Amino acid sequence: VQLVESGGGLVQPGGSLRVSCAVSGSMFSPTAMGWYRQAPGKQREMVARIGSGTTDYADSVKGRFTISRDNAKNTVYLQMNNLKPEDTAVYYCWSRIAMLPYWGQGTQVTVSS
Helix, strand or coil, rough: CEEEEEEEEEEECCCCCCEEEECCCCCCCEEEEEEEEEEECCCCEEEECCCCCCCEEEECCCCCCEEECCCCEEEEEEEECCCCHCCCCCEEEEEEECCCECCCCEEEEEEEC
């Protein structure tokens, strides 16, 4: 199973960015997908997750980030608006397939002026 992220980069505070993650290599469809992030010196934390009709967000991103998925493409998206310097981290795609967790390699998001 492969999770391939794209869309990270450098953005100014207040800006927007969208990251994507495509899942391939499994005969099963993901039952849940999401995004976690890890800043330097900090533990990995959940950012947003999406299941069958449900979404869950970290308090720190509510109202600014939106998670969505395209089931036909096994792809999950994270639209990030009004980005803040504290959003700087490596963002990891996560997926649950047949009750097992899978992770992407991560994509760097840097919010700086």
